[in-house]
Amino acid sequence: MHTSTKLPAIAVRDLTCQFFTKRAQTTALTDVSLDIQPGEFISIVGPSGCGKSTLLKIIAGLVRPTAGSVELLGARVEGPQRDVGFAFQRSALLEWRGVRRNILLQAEIRGMDRAQAERRADYLIEMTGLRGFEDALPHELSGGMQQRAALCRALLHEPPVLLMDEPFGALDALTRETMNVELNRIWRETGVTVVLVTHSIAEAVYLGTRIEVMSPRPGRIVRTLPVDLPRERAYGPTLATDVFHGLAAEIRDLLGASSAHD
């Protein structure tokens, strides 16, 4: 499937990450290696606490690994990366800014063209169903609405790489489906490289071109599953395919075998 000779968009080599706190030493990741080609959509699933968020933060240069290296778009990651859009697990909105101004923060800091950024912000607000809440402060929003606002912010500058940490975790089922369909469309239209962490097996399979299944802490990649589905995927029909069912069952087995819960 990836016969491309291009440089990988993200190359993760033998990552190990340990955290030292006063009370304990935690090994979050051991020997994680990944090659992600431009335009791929990687879904990462794994039990809670296995290091998925840590992996994303290492790719973005926000956490320094204990060992191993990451290359992003051909350059070694040594510090925080600007070329990514990051959707944090907790939406990380500025409490004092309304939805629209939270989204436009991205443009302000990057010095993007104001008018163009505003047009794009309005488009994203419309797309994520936040119309009518442009001026609402984060505390006036539901958890799902906060996540959608954070998603708009991560997409505003059309980053070449999108790192998403359970971006839809707080959404109701139907909104989540809509957002999945939208994300699939955005990904196809922009050719962005996506790494998505999710706890939803359906979401992982519907969106991914490849699924990485991780073990409980210390996190390793226990299985890589290519998703043999076309890039354009209608929601209902895709979920009805044998490919979908087969993969979902396999992931379920892998997660069930590796952890008692989830």
Place this chain on the structure above:
Amino acid sequence: MSPSSPQQTGFPAEGPAHTPDSAHTPQRDGAAPESPGAGPVGRRLPVRPDAAARLARVAEASWRPALLLGVLLFVWWLVAWQELVESYLVPSPGDVLDVLADQRSELMSHTWVTTYETLIGFVLAAGIGVGTAVLIVYSKTLERAIYPVILFAQVIPKIAIAPILVVWFGFGMTPKIVLAVLIAFFPVVVSSVAGLRSINPELLELSATMGASTWQTFVKFRLPGALPHVMAGLKVAVTLAVVGAVVGEFVGAQEGLGYVLLASSGNLDAPLLFADLLLMSAIGIVLFVVIELAESLLIPWHASRRDGMALTTT
């Protein structure tokens, strides 16, 4: 259908799933859109109360303290009227009012002097305090150097250094202002440091992925988030600044409420003394209210400033 959708159990509460057009609800009544880049000030109120409702709220907020004050005044009046205490010790409210009326212009000018010293002292303390807090938060070295000195300066009783200040700066306003600064400075530093440190680490990560400069991170992330703490510190500081100015006037002054207080107690002029006390507390209260107003303009988004929520928790 699929065995693999554990999340698919929610209700379609809201969202664009079905009716993207109906998301266009006129939820907020055309509140003027915030002007871009207008700083961290959200001007929008959840519900705009009309004049009557606002008046009702003010009345609701003030009848209890007003009642308590009324009772206290009555007790005071009763004590003086029955001459339970000698009138040169506790004057009657009427005598005090007479003094306030008779010596109006003189008292006003003393009040103004003290207010001026307090204000200058407070503004300096706020500026120096926030600035010091920024240095402490951004530099470990400076933190280690500055914090112990500040603490040392704080534990020296300020009243004890007032005479030295007079020796150094003379009998003008300077020593009073310096004293006000010294007293008001500490709470500003402590609360500002707490505020600047209280930022959610994930917001710093966010600013890093945006490629924000140190300055941008400070202005757009840290400072607005620190404002609730800073404002709390300023409220304490403004009342302490009054104390500083008055204490400064005790030591050597020809004007100001502190000076009047010393003079009137020397003359056993109880009505003047009480009038003077009233004016001092009036300064503190007015300045406090001004800071409260500033706070409601600066941080309407903060939990301490939200209202109108029908919560059942206490």
